Amino acid sequence: MSKTIGVLTSGGDAPGMNACIRAIVLSAARFGYQVIGFEHGYNGLLNNEKIRLSNLHVQHIIQLGGTILKSARCEAFLKPDGVKNAVANLNSNEIDALIVIGGDGSLRGLQKLSEIWSGQVIGIPGTIDNDLNGSDNTIGYQTAIDTALDSIDKIRDTADAFERIFLVEVMGRHAGFIALASAVASGAEQALFPETIEDPHAELESIVQHVECLRKIHGKTSIIMVITEHLWPGGVSDLAETLTHQIGIECRPCILGHIQRGGAPVAYDRILATKLGAYAVECIADQETAIMVGEHNNQPSRIKLVDAFGIQKSLDPYLVKIQQDLFDVVHSMQ
Amino acid sequence: MSKTIGVLTSGGDAPGMNACIRAIVLSAARFGYQVIGFEHGYNGLLNNEKIRLSNLHVQHIIQLGGTILKSARCEAFLKPDGVKNAVANLNSNEIDALIVIGGDGSLRGLQKLSEIWSGQVIGIPGTIDNDLNGSDNTIGYQTAIDTALDSIDKIRDTADAFERIFLVEVMGRHAGFIALASAVASGAEQALFPETIEDPHAELESIVQHVECLRKIHGKTSIIMVITEHLWPGGVSDLAETLTHQIGIECRPCILGHIQRGGAPVAYDRILATKLGAYAVECIADQETAIMVGEHNNQPSRIKLVDAFGIQKSLDPYLVKIQQDLFDVVHSMQ
Amino acid sequence: MSKTIGVLTSGGDAPGMNACIRAIVLSAARFGYQVIGFEHGYNGLLNNEKIRLSNLHVQHIIQLGGTILKSARCEAFLKPDGVKNAVANLNSNEIDALIVIGGDGSLRGLQKLSEIWSGQVIGIPGTIDNDLNGSDNTIGYQTAIDTALDSIDKIRDTADAFERIFLVEVMGRHAGFIALASAVASGAEQALFPETIEDPHAELESIVQHVECLRKIHGKTSIIMVITEHLWPGGVSDLAETLTHQIGIECRPCILGHIQRGGAPVAYDRILATKLGAYAVECIADQETAIMVGEHNNQPSRIKLVDAFGIQKSLDPYLVKIQQDLFDVVHSMQ
Amino acid sequence: MSKTIGVLTSGGDAPGMNACIRAIVLSAARFGYQVIGFEHGYNGLLNNEKIRLSNLHVQHIIQLGGTILKSARCEAFLKPDGVKNAVANLNSNEIDALIVIGGDGSLRGLQKLSEIWSGQVIGIPGTIDNDLNGSDNTIGYQTAIDTALDSIDKIRDTADAFERIFLVEVMGRHAGFIALASAVASGAEQALFPETIEDPHAELESIVQHVECLRKIHGKTSIIMVITEHLWPGGVSDLAETLTHQIGIECRPCILGHIQRGGAPVAYDRILATKLGAYAVECIADQETAIMVGEHNNQPSRIKLVDAFGIQKSLDPYLVKIQQDLFDVVHSMQ
Structure with missing residues (x-):
């Protein structure tokens, strides 16, 4: 069954967002899906700023910082009518599934959308802050x-x-x-x-x-x-x-x-972004929805969207310990 | 109980070896252990080329490529008398534990040493090739x-x-x-x-x-x-x-x-090297021997030395699949 | 005739200062001169913080940012007794010539010193600001x-x-x-x-x-x-x-x-620093004093110290014009 | 008088070629000139592969390696009919002036063209080899x-x-x-x-x-x-x-x-490329032809095309001397 996937980048930009868009477009092609990019984050959903993305659009963007789809914070989307208008626009564009690459706030917005829209929604953790639960690393962090x-x-x-x-x-x-x-x-x-x-x-x-x-x-x-x-x-x-x-x-x-x-993403982020973009499309084929895809213990993973931002992610306790130990004065004096 | 730890870098140099030496020295200070560096890989053990390493020696080396202890391949060590002479030298220097940072060949040599020496031996995976089992990443790979x-x-x-x-x-x-x-x-x-x-x-x-x-x-x-x-x-x-x-x-x-x-190690390798250096010293305090320390699923891990080089490590199958899928012609044509 | 050269780095640090120190030491060796480094800028002159610099000290420092001689601003040097005490210390160390690598303020100080000291003084323009007359580029600017x-x-x-x-x-x-x-x-x-x-x-x-x-x-x-x-x-x-x-x-x-x-100097600064360090030593051999060495129109050049900081250096007028022209709105509209 | 400028990049690519194309397009806009880019070096002239370049085409390309106009070596151009066909195509496209960014071979070809074409021709030194006379640096060298x-x-x-x-x-x-x-x-x-x-x-x-x-x-x-x-x-x-x-x-x-x-050009090359691109357009406005623009002693300069490749450019003799001196064994021994 052919599908139309919408994709947007939202919130603070993170190196690797373009690599992720590329992977989504190339992977969608394998499934025979088409991809519509919405520009300027959720604003693009509200204002119907869109572009049909082909393989050519994503050629040689894997190394670019920023995002070819632009990003934005979108106050309007969070207002009562915002989500409704977004749904109306998704439906009028016959979008079957929406992928949002962004951070905490962006995924909270996506969760709201998922509560009233019948299409599939998939979040991808794209933020330098690494503060999303369910993925060991977020795109842009490294x-x-x-x-x-x-x-x-x-x-x-x-x-x-x-x-x-x-x-x-x-x-x-x-x-x-x-x-x-x-x-x-x-x-x-x-x-x-x-x-x-x-x-x-x-x-x-x-x-x-x-x-x-x-x-x-x-x-x-x-x-x-x-x-x-x-x-x-x-x-x-x-x-x-x-x-x-x-x-x-x-x-x-x-x-x-x-x-x-900003800046060209390091290899780690390009690879993570490529994996998660490809995996998001696979999840769409699997009829998944209201999840965030991630990587946990070097395996692609899925987590409920609400758990991605609702549960606080912990720092690596061994790393916290080491930072303190290495310059621990009392012990070093002995 | 105070201990004297010997440390050497062996085989092809890898970015992060210096960060690892630094972590060993700073961690050893916490336990009240002293550290002797042997130079030029196993040659230093045979020729007694050594240096007492203090906190000052490892200041501001975390960002340096190469290895302050020099490295080398050592044919002599692999000959019948090589390991014996190394043991004699370790004993005459009253070394309690030896840490070797290196790749496949270096850890094979360490295993041989462990078979006839009564001290503790700990391997740390330091090679750009990432071909050691038991650690998701080796120091220098990223x-x-x-x-x-x-x-x-x-x-x-x-x-x-x-x-x-x-x-x-x-x-x-x-x-x-x-x-x-x-x-x-x-x-x-x-x-x-x-x-x-x-x-x-x-x-x-x-x-x-x-x-x-x-x-x-x-x-x-x-x-x-x-x-x-x-x-x-x-x-x-x-x-x-x-x-x-x-x-x-x-x-x-x-x-x-x-x-x-060569080159300054990226953050990933500096952090991994710091963790593994600190963890190796903790393992010495724990009386461990004949192991390689590593990191698996974001946790410090220990593996038998023989399993580090004796079992082939697999590529990430999802990454292999993606590389093929993204340019998969047949599917993309449909 | 053998000479003893003092060298110090002063004011804000600039990438390439180490490359310059290296060139001074290696060049001095050719002339049979010895080199004493004073630490922490002019403070080292006042407090006699010094180190005899050999070829070994400057091995593999060409690529390092910062300065192995440390730097500082030195209020005391500018006070009435400051310069006198510096002269006394230079004499007691039997220094024949002093090379100062630094910016505007550092060379002003050097001029004052030159007015009451009988030794040779040579300034080298080391500042990221490029605001010294007589050298097209200062060390660190590029x-x-x-x-x-x-x-x-x-x-x-x-x-x-x-x-x-x-x-x-x-x-x-x-x-x-x-x-x-x-x-x-x-x-x-x-x-x-x-x-x-x-x-x-x-x-x-x-x-x-x-x-x-x-x-x-x-x-x-x-x-x-x-x-x-x-x-x-x-x-x-x-x-x-x-x-x-x-x-x-x-x-x-x-x-x-x-x-x-900070940071490793780019090739341009390493080359400029190497040239100026070597040229400063040649000027000492030539009995020059109270000058700043520089590079003008791709040739080593000498300028009176007072003209280095006393005459304002102009921006490249063609570059100023281009910056304005490229986004010149009125013309672009036509 | 309005003019139409043709531009192409030829020979080995050099970092800064895109910055130069950008400067040509932005500068041409100031003069009210239009710019046609020919692709794949001289091949574009022969095969009429062309693109009308606007300010939008050159936005955010200043930092890109390679060349958006593509490059190539072109055997056909050097054959008897090659130059003639190029002239025919320049005329049919009503080109008034042709700018070629390239190295030795590319400028030799341009000289041949200038001998039989009535339009203006301007060469810009774009090669990492720095082997063109008349410009202290070529674009890409630094x-x-x-x-x-x-x-x-x-x-x-x-x-x-x-x-x-x-x-x-x-x-x-x-x-x-x-x-x-x-x-x-x-x-x-x-x-x-x-x-x-x-x-x-x-x-x-x-x-x-x-x-x-x-x-x-x-x-x-x-x-x-x-x-x-x-x-x-x-x-x-x-x-x-x-x-x-x-x-x-x-x-x-x-x-x-x-x-x-390859790679993003360093600041030096971006600035040089911007200057030379702007200056080439000014030279066209000045009715210049058969020259290469360059930078000599920090000033924009013009040189006859034949002298750019016909006279061998010398290495900086002071730099040659320094490279030998610094490791000069005989003197250092004394």
């Missing part, structure tokens, strides 16, 4: 870590030359995945992320103490702290000022910002 | 894929500008991990690796047919084939010549070579 | 442009996916070299730098107008503006807010910050 | 050096870990620009290029001697030699075998190959 790492390596050069303290703010929304991974990978002396910090201000004393131990006991002359965005009230610049005052050494803030969302 | 990918992306520019066919030879020893992954990630139209090819020459006709279908049915003007080293008798240059003759379009060979072994 | 460019390319992905306006702040102190070059190279639709802007606030209307023309006449959906640091009163975040309000489209600020100072 | 450098840095990791000798073959056709620059930038211990070597075999003894001095006197354990393609009879693999035999240490060959032609 690239974002490498981008952050590349910057932190550069900052280390200056930190080392000047024997200074640098506070590097990375993305992650409310999750510490990027901060933890980029801290371990860069050999950062400290990582601050929301999963282990309930009250940031209460941590201040222990942060100061840790820095002083790193300097006095570990003999560190340059120190790098990696911090998740939104964690410190007043932002990383405020924390840098506070620490400069308390420690008496210049602490410089660096906000890595939007560079973490 | 970096090698990204290095190969970076080159293939560049070659695509020329292939596309000239509408030519390029044959890219990647490393992998006798395994297709790098070829398969870099082919999927680069969108290469064909991947040739040993796991699916028994008799290369028997494949020639199907390769030619595939190229012609790619051009005629998929409308491809540039084509990239990724091939594992040692696969084609006569090498990739020979295959390029044969194909040029048979297809009538210029096929150019590219041998990526040793660039795949 | 690398900083490429680092900024790499980030702007990534930001373009998101700007394009979201059809947004991004304001990217780059370094440059009070000069527009990095802003102009990275804007042209990235195809940024607007570049704001101090050489062409006297009163920033007076520019606001023309900026808004330019954006609206870019959108309406050029059909641009994403726009990137590159801005030199310190240019906009209140900073780039303030400008972004103002523009968002006036244009009615979200304008996002990105401050690239310290990543521009 | 990117090729950085690509080669990136690979050599990686090879150094392995060379160093294994204490081996590596022979790295780089491109350059019959000129040593890439070899010399990438050797100096990577700190390679030896560079072999055609400008200083008349009879390669006669050099063998001095190469062997140099290696032995590097090892014995400089204490080098790893050695990298960079060699221009086509220099050694039998190729770099043959030289590696010969040296392995004579020196008694394993010498490994690495052929960097086509990766040097």
Whole structure:
């Protein structure tokens, strides 16, 4: 049976979204399905901005950052009539199944749509934040870590030359995945992320103490702290000022910002995106709906959409332990 | 109980070996163990080339390719007296445990040593080839894929500008991990690796047919084939010549070579190396021996040394399927 | 005649400083000169923090960012007794010639030293800002442009996916070299730098107008503006807010910050640093003093130290013209 | 007066060709000229494969390697009737001026065309080889050096870990620009290029001697030699075998190959390409013909087409001297 698949990218863009669109289009061709791309996220569903995607459209896009379908946050879609209008448009375009590549908010929207639309809906985890349950990695996460790492390596050069303290703010929304991974990978002396910090201000004393131990006991002359965005009230610049005052050494803030969302995806993300795009189409052939596809323990996996954003995903506990252990002062002194 | 740990890197160097040495030294400090590095692989054990490794030696090496302990293949170690002499030297240095970071051959040697030495021996999978059982990834593998990918992306520019066919030879020893992954990630139209090819020459006709279908049915003007080293008798240059003759379009060979072994490790490899280095020290504290540590399903894991190199590791079957499906001509035609 | 050369790196670090130190040490060996490195900029002169540099110290440092001699700003050196104490220390170490690798402030300090010290002094332009007269490029400038460019390319992905306006702040102190070059190279639709802007606030209307023309006449959906640091009163975040309000489209600020100072130098900077290091030693052999060495029209050149920082260096007028022409709305409309 | 400009890219592709096409199209718009792109090099002129280029075609191509107009070598163009047919086609398309972006061979062809065609012809130096007189740099050259450098840095990791000798073959056709620059930038211990070597075999003894001095006197354990393609009879693999035999240490060959032609252009090449593209259009407005535009001493420059390929361009003599001096054994020993 031939089907028409709609596809859109939504929310913050993530490297690998194009690789995923490509895999969907190439895989659909094998099943004899046609693919309609909606542009600008859910806005495209509301405004009927669409494009028929052929193999030619997706040639040589596997390496491109961003998304050829554009993305957007869409307030209108979340309003009472938004979802209804989207359904009307999906039906008038005779769409059988809708694939949405995006993050937490985008999949919440998709769940709402699935509750009133009779077509199949499949979510694909596309976000650098890695904060979706049911997939070990989200598309874009590994690239974002490498981008952050590349910057932190550069900052280390200056930190080392000047024997200074640098506070590097990375993305992650409310999750510490990027901060933890980029801290371990860069050999950062400290990582601050929301999963282990309930009250940031209460941590201040222990942060100061840790820095002083790193300097006095570990003999560190340059120190790098990696911090998740939104964690410190007043932002990383405020924390840098506070620490400069308390420690008496210049602490410089660096906000890595939007560079973490762009760039050519690394191999890991291109492969993950290709797998999940192909698998999403297979799930459509299998009559699946209201699921997010993912990869768990190196196997393609399916999870109920509601469980993807409704259950909090945990950091790798062994990695959390290692980050603390490697610069654990008390033990190292013995 | 205090222990003295010996550590060496052996066989082909892999990005992340230094990150692993660093993690071993920092972790050992926590347990109050001291660490002796032996240089030039097993040669260092035979010639007593050694260095006492402190935290200072491993500062800011996490990002370096190569290995500060140097590496080598060591014929002498494999001779009758080799292992005996190594044991004598380990004992005279009062080494309690030996960690070897290396590939297939290096771990085979370690197994032999373990059979006659009373100390603990732990292997860590450090090879770009990813051909060790018991760890989903080996240290250096992800970096090698990204290095190969970076080159293939560049070659695509020329292939596309000239509408030519390029044959890219990647490393992998006798395994297709790098070829398969870099082919999927680069969108290469064909991947040739040993796991699916028994008799290369028997494949020639199907390769030619595939190229012609790619051009005629998929409308491809540039084509990239990724091939594992040692696969084609006569090498990739020979295959390029044969194909040029048979297809009538210029096929150019590219041998990526040793660039795949070097470079700053990507975040994935630095994190894996850090985990495995820390875990190896924990295993020593646990009195483990004759094992290789690894990571399986995102958990630290232990496997008998003999099973690491004695059981062949399989390619990801879903990835093999995808590589074939995406350019599957027959289905796409329907 | 054998000589002893002192060398130090001062001010903001720049990629290529290590390549320059290496060239000085290797070249000095040819002349039979010995080299003493002073650490932490001029502080090393005051505190006698020094190291005898041999060929071994500079092996495999050509590719490293930062500086093995560390750097610093040094307030004490600029105080009345600072220069005197430095002279005393240079004499007690029997230094015949001092080479300082640094920027504007560092060379001003060197000039002061030259006025009361009898030894030879040679400056080498090492700063990412490119704001020293007498050398077409300063060491680190090309690398900083490429680092900024790499980030702007990534930001373009998101700007394009979201059809947004991004304001990217780059370094440059009070000069527009990095802003102009990275804007042209990235195809940024607007570049704001101090050489062409006297009163920033007076520019606001023309900026808004330019954006609206870019959108309406050029059909641009994403726009990137590159801005030199310190240019906009209140900073780039303030400008972004103002523009968002006036244009009615979200304008996002990105401050690239310290990543521009670090990283492995690109080939251009390694070659320039190698040339200037070698040439500085030749100038010492030639009994030169109170000069800055540089490269002008692809030839090694010498300029009086006072003219290096005393005369303002101009931007390439043809490049300024091109940046304006390419998005010149009035002409393009015809 | 309105004009129609034809543009094509010819010969080996070079990073920055797209940036140059973009600048031509955007600049032509300012003058009210229209632009026709011919595809596949001179073949497009013969077969009338053409495309009308608008601002939209060149949006976001500044960062792309390869060429959107495709390239090719064209035997037919060089045959008696080739140029005549090209002229006929230029006339029937009412082309007033033709811009060719390419290397030595492409500009020779353009000169022939200029001899029988009444339209204006302008050459732009687009080749990684940098072997065109009249422009200090050709488009693509700096990117090729950085690509080669990136690979050599990686090879150094392995060379160093294994204490081996590596022979790295780089491109350059019959000129040593890439070899010399990438050797100096990577700190390679030896560079072999055609400008200083008349009879390669006669050099063998001095190469062997140099290696032995590097090892014995400089204490080098790893050695990298960079060699221009086509220099050694039998190729770099043959030289590696010969040296392995004579020196008694394993010498490994690495052929960097086509990766040097691709990839995103570095800032330097994007800026150069943008300048030359804009300047070529200005020259057309100035009624110039039979010239190649270039950049000399940081100024846009014009040179007679015949002098661009007819006069051999020299290597930077100071750079040649430095490469020899830095590892000059005799002097260093003193």
